Amino acid sequence: MGVENQTNPRQLPPHVFVLFGATGDLAHRKLYPALFQLHRKGLLPDGVSILGTARTEFTHDAFRDEVHKALQSFVKEDISDNDWKGFAQRIYYIQGNVDNVEDFKKINQFVRELEQKRDHGGNRLFYLSMAPRFFAETALNLKASGLSDTKGWRRLIIEKPFGHDYESAAELNDQLGTAFEEDEIYRIDHYLGKEMVQNIEVIRFANSMFQPLWDNRSIQSIQITSSETVGVEERASYYEKSGALRDMVQNHMLQMVMMTAMEPPSRLHTEAIRDEKVKVLRSLRRYDVDEVKNHVIRGQYTAGQMNGKSVPGYLEEPGVAENSTTETFVAARLFIDNFRWAGVPFYIRTGKRMPVKSTEIVVQFRDMPKHLYFNQNGQLGPNLLVIRINPVEGMYMQMNVKRPGTENVVVPIAMEFSQSTDKSPEAYERLLHDAMIGDSTFFTRWDEVSLAWKFVDPIAQAFSEDKAPLHHYASGEWGPQASADLVREQGGIWWPVYGESTPSVETVLRGQEASTEVKF
Ligand SMILES: NC(=O)C1=CN([C@@H]2O[C@H](COP(=O)(O)OP(=O)(O)OC[C@H]3O[C@@H](n4cnc5c(N)ncnc54)[C@H](OP(=O)(O)O)[C@@H]3O)[C@@H](O)[C@H]2O)C=CC1
Numbered sequence: 001m002g003v004e005n006q007t008n009p010r011q012l013p014p015h016v017f018v019l020f021g022a023t024g025d026l027a028h029r030k031l032y033p034a035l036f037q038l039h040r041k042g043l044l045p046d047g048v049s050i051l052g053t054a055r056t057e058f059t060h061d062a063f064r065d066e067v068h069k070a071l072q073s074f075v076k077e078d079i080s081d082n083d084w085k086g087f088a089q090r091i092y093y094i095q096g097n098v099d100n101v102e103d104f105k106k107i108n109q110f111v112r113e114l115e116q117k118r119d120h121g122g123n124r125l126f127y128l129s130m131a132p133r134f135f136a137e138t139a140l141n142l143k144a145s146g147l148s149d150t151k152g153w154r155r156l157i158i159e160k161p162f163g164h165d166y167e168s169a170a171e172l173n174d175q176l177g178t179a180f181e182e183d184e185i186y187r188i189d190h191y192l193g194k195e196m197v198q199n200i201e202v203i204r205f206a207n208s209m210f211q212p213l214w215d216n217r218s219i220q221s222i223q224i225t226s227s228e229t230v231g232v233e234e235r236a237s238y239y240e241k242s243g244a245l246r247d248m249v250q251n252h253m254l255q256m257v258m259m260t261a262m263e264p265p266s267r268l269h270t271e272a273i274r275d276e277k278v279k280v281l282r283s284l285r286r287y288d289v290d291e292v293k294n295h296v297i298r299g300q301y302t303a304g305q306m307n308g309k310s311v312p313g314y315l316e317e318p319g320v321a322e323n324s325t326t327e328t329f330v331a332a333r334l335f336i337d338n339f340r341w342a343g344v345p346f347y348i349r350t351g352k353r354m355p356v357k358s359t360e361i362v363v364q365f366r367d368m369p370k371h372l373y374f375n376q377n378g379q380l381g382p383n384l385l386v387i388r389i390n391p392v393e394g395m396y397m398q399m400n401v402k403r404p405g406t407e408n409v410v411v412p413i414a415m416e417f418s419q420s421t422d423k424s425p426e427a428y429e430r431l432l433h434d435a436m437i438g439d440s441t442f443f444t445r446w447d448e449v450s451l452a453w454k455f456v457d458p459i460a461q462a463f464s465e466d467k468a469p470l471h472h473y474a475s476g477e478w479g480p481q482a483s484a485d486l487v488r489e490q491g492g493i494w495w496p497v498y499g500e501s502t503p504s505v506e507t508v509l510r511g512q513e514a515s516t517e518v519k520f
């Protein structure tokens, strides 16, 4: 907190940041590193204090030591003494149980004392980083104790999952609504904090060449993959109830669909953008329980090999029920029934224990009306626009050109742009920053969440009533065969994602020409 910081015009507004669940995993791995980066970049003025709370007893100093250890484990760069000392001066801890309104009063008293010592502008930002069963109770106790009565602004950041289905989400929303207004509630979807997810809109709306192409006249299909190599790890108690459908599809995958399919907003205004996103969900075709099996594939990983190492199947993981039918993989074919997208399949797939960790969006353009040119296999690959979200950030356009020195042999080349991920702030850093300045563009509005549940609920019902078969796939594979078949029904394939080396497609469409990439 040097003089230099106090004069930084980009500084965030002063406030007390109250973190519920301060001893938890998310706080250690993501939130302290994100807060620290905001501090290190000089974005936090002196009037930002961080107050952690949970049931575990800590003195302020013992808690600061905990945070320091978390930073040492999870911040990529070296932490200088100076940066740490400045950051530590912001940190406090008060023990409390969210069941107990008296503990909230204790926290309120402490916050008031802090506010007397430093100018926090009377602003309070509450972050609920705890199990969802505590969300409603915490919000209600914030109100009952007076902790959420502020002289300045107050905001509530709430972690996922937001409900288990539409009904529970609506109930939670009503409960939160008794203590906070909709514009004070910041529902986190960390995919919206990713650099390249935010870039989708810029790529689409700042490049005139895409504008006339972005519809069913020019686009054949869109594929969105988010694959992970990890299994369920230590999270079975949560994952058994959620599965990949609720864990990834209801939120992150649908958010990427919305960003890809939305109409341009009239202006770059939070609600204008969210309005356009929500319209996509309104046009998203909902499947009846009996239709689900035709468009949605679920899978569960079995034992297999990952990077040459044997790994157990889902049923052997700690905490998983003996005959669990929880899906660890979902692929689906979606349709957005509006003028722009009528007839264009949006394929999504997400799963654990897949060969590589990768998140990508592939826009496949329509075939030429007639083929005049062919590659050496007598084919002509389509043009693709690939937006790479993770682990590399960038995009490439796949085009066809004549192979130099041949008469008319066509080869695919990739015009590629990639950026250093080191320069991109982590999703949580960006989202905390936005919540602090009061920009909720990249947080989810209630109507988005509710429509996403209404789409997911019949699928979840079909799964629980066994109306869609549970396929199995060996760890290290790209999900069950049924996923490939789903895309093949319309003559397609899953395009290979970054890091994948499947000779079949790479050879046909990128092959040796990968070295012909045009950098720009
Ligand atoms: N961890 C992750 O990678 C991710 C987590 N999330 C979401 O973030 C939230 C937090 O997850 P995570 O950090 O993993 O959870 P943890 O179980 O690790 O942490 C839960 C926190 O809540 C506190 N807590 C539990 N019961 C009470 C209580 N009665 N009163 C006060 N504090 C209590 C715990 O501390 P104590 O025991 O000291 O009270 C702990 O600090 C969840 O909503 C999760 O879904 C979302 C994406 C990823």
Ligand SMILES: O=C1O[C@H](COP(=O)(O)O)[C@@H](O)[C@H](O)[C@H]1O
Residues within 6 Å of the ligand: 226, 228, 247, 248, 359, 390
């Ligand atoms: O929200 C979640 O996301 C992660 C994947 O996030 P990523 O940023 O690493 O792609 C997933 O592992 C987890 O199960 C889910 O809860």
